[in-house]
Amino acid sequence: MTLVSAGAPAIACVDLRFAYAGGPLVLDVPDFAIARGRTVFLHGPSGCGKTTLLGLLAGVLRATGGRVQVLGSDLATMRGGQRDAFRAAHIGYVFQQFNLIPYLSAFDNIALPCRLDAGRRARLGRTSLDAAVREVAGQLDIAELLDRRATELSVGQQQRVAAARALLGTPELVICDEPTSSLDADRRESFLELLFASVRRTQATLLFVSHDPALASLFDEVRSLPAINRAARREAA
Numbered sequence: 001m002t003l004v005s006a007g008a009p010a011i012a013c014v015d016l017r018f019a020y021a022g023g024p025l026v027l028d029v030p031d032f033a034i035a036r037g038r039t040v041f042l043h044g045p046s047g048c049g050k051t052t053l054l055g056l057l058a059g060v061l062r063a064t065g066g067r068v069q070v071l072g073s074d075l076a077t078m079r080g081g082q083r084d085a086f087r088a089a090h091i092g093y094v095f096q097q098f099n100l101i102p103y104l105s106a107f108d109n110i111a112l113p114c115r116l117d118a119g120r121r122a123r124l125g126r127t128s129l130d131a132a133v134r135e136v137a138g139q140l141d142i143a144e145l146l147d148r149r150a151t152e153l154s155v156g157q158q159q160r161v162a163a164a165r166a167l168l169g170t171p172e173l174v175i176c177d178e179p180t181s182s183l184d185a186d187r188r189e190s191f192l193e194l195l196f197a198s199v200r201r202t203q204a205t206l207l208f209v210s211h212d213p214a215l216a217s218l219f220d221e222v223r224s225l226p227a228i229n230r231a232a233r234r235e236a237a
Contacts, residue, residue, distance in 0.1 A: 008072030010036045010173055010205035011057060015066035018052060025064075026052050028231040034221075036172075039199065039206040041216045044225035048232040050209045051096055053225065054177050057207070058093045059083030071172055088117040092166035092204075096177040098158045100150040100165075106157075107133055107146040110164045113171075120169035136164045139194050141187060156182045163191055170202040177209050192218065 016029040027049045034040050044050055055061040056068055056075070062083070063076045071090055075083055087093065092113070100109045110133045114121035124132045137143045140160040150158060159182045166174060174195070180188040196218070199206045208219065216222045226232045 008036075008069065010034050010038070010071060011207070012069040013057075013067065016056070016063055016068060017065040018049075018056060018061065019064050025231040027056070027229055028234075029053070029066075029228050030230070032228055034205060034207065036205055037203045038221055039196070039219045040208065040221045040223055041219040042207060042209045042223050042225055043211070043213070043216070044229075044232070048226050049229050050225050051177055053229075054093075054175050054207070054209060057173075058091050058175055059087045060093075085117070088113055089119050090172050092168075092171035092174040094159075094162050094166045094174075094176040094179040096181075098162040100158055100161060102149065102151045104150060105146065106137070106142060106148055106150065106153065106161045109150055109161055110137060110146075110168055113165060114169045117169075120171065123170045132168060133164075136168055136194075140164050140191060156184070156187065159183060160187070160191065163195070167194070167198050170198070170204065172202075172204050174199055174204055174206045176207070178211065179208070180210065180212070180215075 011032065011034040013029055013032040016027060016032065017025055018027040019025045042050060052061065056063055057070055059075045059078065066076065068075045073086060075086065078086065111129055114124065114129055121129060134143060137146055140163060142157060142160045142164065145153060145157055150161065153161065159179065163179055180191060183191060
């Protein structure tokens with residue numbers, strides 16, 4: 001199991017660089033840090049590297065250069081399987097494209113992180129996995145959909161399943177990539193209430209990307225990716 005340093009920042013990137021194979025730098029970030037327990041709203045126009053940055057912080061992508069420390073562990077030095085295990089243990093990620101497993105039911109998609117990592121399941125305490133899944137599903141108004149396969153769900157329903165999966169098992173870091181884009185106003189409000197209650201109850205760190213500036217005031221900090229990403233500034237020049 002990957003050890004996590006309790007005293008380290010939630011996120012600390014130094015000289016972070018990333019380029020897709022054969023292409024120019026997408027990210028060139030000299031310094032980016034988030035203290036533990038903070039809620040951060042990250043914004044920027046399409047193409048400035050937001051989703052790429054989140055992929056690096058979650059260990060989905062590996063940096064071309066620099067340091068990517070998450071919860072005290074440097075993901076840039078880990079192999080792919082180690083990064084996957086780290087993400088399962090410590091990170092809740094709402095992917096922009098949801099990344100649900102199509103042949104699994106909504107229930108099994110939500111339960112997956114706790115089935116993959118014993119430590120995350122242990123954080124449920126005395127609550128059974130079945131009860132925990134049904135509780136978070138009820139809070140997001142998808143309890144009646146748990147037996148349906150992911151392919152049988154609407155886009156908005158898939159987004160709520162992805163959100164429930166990310167929050168199950170109280171991860172120390174929650175990363176959200178446009179998590180409310182497919183939700184109507186009432187369900188967006190319910191999701192945000194659950195999200196903030198969850199991270200504050202467990203003192204988790206939240207990094208949230210959105211194009212909706214109306215949400216920014218809800219967060220402890222607001223960050224602009226173009227302001228810290230030299231590659232985006234060069235592209236815009």
